[in-house]
Amino acid sequence: MSRVNDGKQLTIQAGESTFERLPLKTKLITQEDDIAEVAREFALPFLQQGDILFISEKAVACSQGRAIPMAEIKPRPLAKFLTRFVYKSPYGIGLGIPETMEMALRECGVLRILFAAGISAVGKLLGKRGWFYKVAGYRAESIDGPTPNTIPPYNNYVVLGPLKPDETAQRIADTIGFACAIVDINDLTGKTLGASAGVDKELVAASLKDNPLGQSRQQTPMGILRRQ
Numbered sequence: 001m002s003r004v005n006d007g008k009q010l011t012i013q014a015g016e017s018t019f020e021r022l023p024l025k026t027k028l029i030t031q032e033d034d035i036a037e038v039a040r041e042f043a044l045p046f047l048q049q050g051d052i053l054f055i056s057e058k059a060v061a062c063s064q065g066r067a068i069p070m071a072e073i074k075p076r077p078l079a080k081f082l083t084r085f086v087y088k089s090p091y092g093i094g095l096g097i098p099e100t101m102e103m104a105l106r107e108c109g110v111l112r113i114l115f116a117a118g119i120s121a122v123g124k125l126l127g128k129r130g131w132f133y134k135v136a137g138y139r140a141e142s143i144d145g146p147t148p149n150t151i152p153p154y155n156n157y158v159v160l161g162p163l164k165p166d167e168t169a170q171r172i173a174d175t176i177g178f179a180c181a182i183v184d185i186n187d188l189t190g191k192t193l194g195a196s197a198g199v200d201k202e203l204v205a206a207s208l209k210d211n212p213l214g215q216s217r218q219q220t221p222m223g224i225l226r227r228q
Helices: 035-042 057-063 077-085 098-108 110-125 131-136 165-176 201-207
Strands: 011-014 017-024 052-056 067-069 157-159 179-185 190-195 222-227
Touching: 011 201, 017 201, 035 052, 035 057, 035 165, 035 222, 052 057, 052 165, 057 157, 057 165, 057 179, 077 098, 077 110, 098 110, 098 157, 110 131, 165 179, 165 190, 179 201, 190 201
Parallel strands: 052 179
Antiparallel strands: 011 017, 017 222, 052 222, 067 157, 179 190
């Protein structure tokens, strides 16, 4: 089991409970891997009764073949145009480059993205942010662009959101015999995209809000959530 990632705390208070977050180092996960078998190999030896295994949505998506090399994405003019209006977050590229916007158009459809952009424009006039993703949905919000700190080769890939996150989490749980959650977390927000039966999605998201995982040199795309 890996030590706590740099700058992160082992424990956190969420709701009325205190949780330990124990990052797990794994192999580089690719589309050649079955994510449930990765969990069996790298997580199962450390799991205890009552634990929840949480896995980065990016790791799950990579195992599903949802990572696309930047060189293979040819943005259309509309994608290049729309990126001009995207809020540039310090926590990630999001849809701020033509390649990620192109994938959002493919994932969500042109009409939905245009409608979301229109709603976002209204929100900006009112001093509100985040309306774009509320309309576009999690498939747009989950798209990750390449960053220098991402472990190679994914520092040159666009990674889409995982398919069927609830079903995937349940399959992993059935394989390892422990509860599982698939999470989309960064240093700004956290969300539980999918979970096996009986998992409190909001509590999991709250317990991971400071993003204890590390997917660059730490290579810890999954971890154990343990109630103290």
